[in-house]
Amino acid sequence: MNARTAVSGTRSSEAARRLTYLTLAAVAFFSMLPLYYSIVVASRDNAALADVPPPLVPGGNFFANVARVFDTVPFALAMVNSVLVSGSVAIAVMFFSTLAGFAFAKLRFRGRNALLLLTVATMMVPTQLGIIPLYMLMVKLQWTGTMYALIVPALVNAFGVFFMTQYLSRALPTELLEAGRVDGCSTWGLFWHVVLPAARPAAAVLGMLTFMSVWNDYFWPLVVLTPEDPTVQVALSTLASGYVNDYVLGLAGTTLGTLPLMLVFALLGKQIIGGIMQGAVKG
Amino acid sequence: MATRAPDRLAAVPPGKPTGPRRRRLQRHLVHRLDVKGSPYAYVAPFFLLFSAFGLFPLAYTAWVSLHEWTLLRDEHPFVGLENFRTLLADDYFWNATFNTLSIGVLSTVPQLLLAIWLAHLLNRPLRAQTFFRITLLLPNVTSVVAVVVIFSQLFGRDFGMINWMLSLFGVDGVAWNEGVLTSHAAISTMIMWRWTGYNALIFLAAMQAVPRELYEAATIDGASDMTQLRRITIPMIRPTIVFVVITSTIGAMQILAEPLLFGSYMITGGVDRQYQTLSLFIYENFTKLDFGYASAISWMMFVFIVLVAGVNYLITRRAKGGLT
Numbered sequence: 271m272n273a274r275t276a277v278s279g280t281r282s283s284e285a286a287r288r289l290t291y292l293t294l295a296a297v298a299f300f301s302m303l304p305l306y307y308s309i310v311v312a313s314r315d316n317a318a319l320a321d322v323p324p325p326l327v328p329g330g331n332f333f334a335n336v337a338r339v340f341d342t343v344p345f346a347l348a349m350v351n352s353v354l355v356s357g358s359v360a361i362a363v364m365f366f367s368t369l370a371g372f373a374f375a376k377l378r379f380r381g382r383n384a385l386l387l388l389t390v391a392t393m394m395v396p397t398q399l400g401i402i403p404l405y406m407l408m409v410k411l412q413w414t415g416t417m418y419a420l421i422v423p424a425l426v427n428a429f430g431v432f433f434m435t436q437y438l439s440r441a442l443p444t445e446l447l448e449a450g451r452v453d454g455c456s457t458w459g460l461f462w463h464v465v466l467p468a469a470r471p472a473a474a475v476l477g478m479l480t481f482m483s484v485w486n487d488y489f490w491p492l493v494v495l496t497p498e499d500p501t502v503q504v505a506l507s508t509l510a511s512g513y514v515n516d517y518v519l520g521l522a523g524t525t526l527g528t529l530p531l532m533l534v535f536a537l538l539g540k541q542i543i544g545g546i547m548q549g550a551v552k553g
Numbered sequence: 554m555a556t557r558a559p560d561r562l563a564a565v566p567p568g569k570p571t572g573p574r575r576r577r578l579q580r581h582l583v584h585r586l587d588v589k590g591s592p593y594a595y596v597a598p599f600f601l602l603f604s605a606f607g608l609f610p611l612a613y614t615a616w617v618s619l620h621e622w623t624l625l626r627d628e629h630p631f632v633g634l635e636n637f638r639t640l641l642a643d644d645y646f647w648n649a650t651f652n653t654l655s656i657g658v659l660s661t662v663p664q665l666l667l668a669i670w671l672a673h674l675l676n677r678p679l680r681a682q683t684f685f686r687i688t689l690l691l692p693n694v695t696s697v698v699a700v701v702v703i704f705s706q707l708f709g710r711d712f713g714m715i716n717w718m719l720s721l722f723g724v725d726g727v728a729w730n731e732g733v734l735t736s737h738a739a740i741s742t743m744i745m746w747r748w749t750g751y752n753a754l755i756f757l758a759a760m761q762a763v764p765r766e767l768y769e770a771a772t773i774d775g776a777s778d779m780t781q782l783r784r785i786t787i788p789m790i791r792p793t794i795v796f797v798v799i800t801s802t803i804g805a806m807q808i809l810a811e812p813l814l815f816g817s818y819m820i821t822g823g824v825d826r827q828y829q830t831l832s833l834f835i836y837e838n839f840t841k842l843d844f845g846y847a848s849a850i851s852w853m854m855f856v857f858i859v860l861v862a863g864v865n866y867l868i869t870r871r872a873k874g875g876l877t
Contacts, residue, residue, distance in 0.1 A: 286778065290674050297671060298688035301750065305695065307714065308703045319712040370596045379592035385600075392603055394799065396858055398807050398832065399851040400610030402844050403617060407610065423606035426599045456584075457591035486696035488810050493839070506698045510705075511818030517706045524699040535694050539687040546690070546751070547758035 305528070312522040319517060335522035339509065342519065344498065345526070348505035355417050355501060356484040359424045360477040366426035368473055371434025372465045376447055377457070386435065393428045401493060408494055419494040420501070424484060430476055436548065437472035438465065475545030478538055482531055502527040611855075614848045622845035629845070636849035646850065648826055649834040650857070652737070656812075656830065657805035657861075660741035664749050665801065669794075671749070672756035673782050686757075689750030700743050701814035708739045730815060736828040740811045748804075752797055759793035760786055795869045802865050806858045807832050831857075 310325055313332035318325050339345055373379070374386050404423070405414070413419040442465065450460045488503045495501065497508050509523040535542065618636055622629040640646050675685060692700070707714050708729040716727055729739045767785050776784065787794070809832035812822045820837040822829025829837070831854045838847035 294685045301688045301691045304703045324714050324717055366598045370599050373592040373595035377592040396803055396807060397607045399855050400614050402848050403610035403613035426602055431599050457587050482694050488697050503696055503698045510702045510814055520702045524702045528695055528699050531694055540683055543686050543690055547754055
């Protein structure tokens with residue numbers, strides 16, 4: 271890095287620097303534009319969309335449009351369902367992933383490496399292809415149309431286990447565990463009193479990532495739920511499908527369903543990004 | 554829960570010895586079982602859950618595909634490979650295969666090249682580093698439903714912003730969802746918008762692990778920025794590139810929500826099936842309750858995914874120098 275800054279006085283690298291900023295600013299602009307524009311449309315009425323040039327600043331109709339969303343689909347129920355499902359899945363994933371991560375990172379047992387490798391390999395299995403038998407299984411369990419169908423299969427996943435394994439093998443000092451053993455802790459006691467507190471920062475990031483991805487899940491909820499008792503994404507797709515040319519209604523719903531996530535992301539974006547980048551580096 | 558191993562083990566039936574000696578022996582046994590057994594109990598939830606809701610359904614798909622299996626009847630007669638025979642002669646199946654590959658290539662190739670380049674740009678001291686990273690990930694935390702609803706408006710024929718911009722250059726009224734190529738381009742744009750930044754961050758994470766001395770030496774030798782990217786960065790992060798290429802391929806082969814919602818919930822993927830993907834074709838047969846046929850498509854798709862991922866693995870691993 272020093273070598274680079276050393277030559278940054280020359281004119282050509284100054285131009286390169288400017289080009290870098292310009293490119294990144296353009297990418298930032300195009301990342302935000304569609305979201306901004308959806309707010310513009312959501313706060314207008316359908317007539318305004320026919321304007322040339324198209325409207326570029328928000329109007330005053332947002333709350334009227336939101337009221338129409340609530341009249342058209344059971345949006346409040348969808349919000350409650352989504353919070354319930356995403357929240358319980360996030361908590362369960364945090365717990366079970368920390369538990370398994372503890373075992374993989376700090377406990378010695380036969381077949382540990384093979385099992386860890388197997389866990390990582392399952393991330394590559396296209397499980398979406400098993401959706402038909404999975405649906406049949408849900409029919410058997412009488413879970414179709416209920417939130418169990420979304421929560422139970424998602425209670426723990428390979429990414430979470432791998433993520434916590436990575437973190438704990440790096441961040442949890444083995445001496446701490448040995449000290450606990452000397453004090454007469456059982457393995458469970460170690461987990462409860464030593465590992466869980468130490469895992470908190472990474473588990474929080476994992477929880478956020480899980481919450482967001484479950485909140486955004488679309489296909490499986492669409493298959494297994496009914497439009498009368500939907501999650502936010504299923505309700506949004508009802509809006510988008512039933513009212514083909516009512517873009518304002520569709521985008522008002524989208525904005526409403528995306529806003530909670532955007533807020534969380536605005537507050538915790540830095541930690542979430544750190545988490546994704548940590549999870550990416552594998553040995 | 555199976556994780557409370559110590560409690561359960563405390564109830565192990567006692568042996569012959571009695572008194573304090575017995576208790577010591579028992580404690581010793583409990584301790585040994587705790588140390589030996591707990592790790593398995595702790596990793597068990599993942600493996601049990603994955604077997605029940607991931608692996609079993611996938612395997613059972615193969616069994617269902619050998620039957621004439623619809624939800625409308627109680628009997629599901631065994632028909633052997635009949636479903637596969639019908640499938641190979643089904644034009645809709647080959648159409649969906651073509652669409653999947655076309656959208657897959659159009660969305661994945663430019664996306665990964667762009668992601669590597671963006672990661673390269675970010676891999677240097679910059680002001681507002683956090684801001685740029687957050688904006689990169691912003692599209693990825695937007696739900697796929699939201700993305701398609703927004704882009705369908707942007708790609709609208711009459712009031713869409715993209716056609717408005719094109720009209721400034723004298724191109725008028727492109728009906729994006731009617732043509733094969735235009736609809737594939739529109740869908741690929743949505744996928745790219747949602748995933749480029751995410752992959753750029755993964756690449757960036759790998760790039761930050763490359764030893765700085767390599768760049769310093771190269772700079773002293775007068776290697777240009779582009780040369781450094783091609784000769785140092787890309788070879789050094791090859792394992793990550795292979796990983797991202799494989800996962801992106803697997804993801805691209807399973808695209809469903811984008812074409813489904815782009816066509817306003819048309820399960821045929823456009824009037825002429827011009828953007829029906831394989832996943833959507835499965836879903837179409839699923840909604841017809843023809844589970845046997847839908848399972849046969851799933852199984853064929855699994856074969857395709859393994860093939861394409863395998864070919865991509867070989868290409869990425871063997872490519873020398875750079876991908877650019």
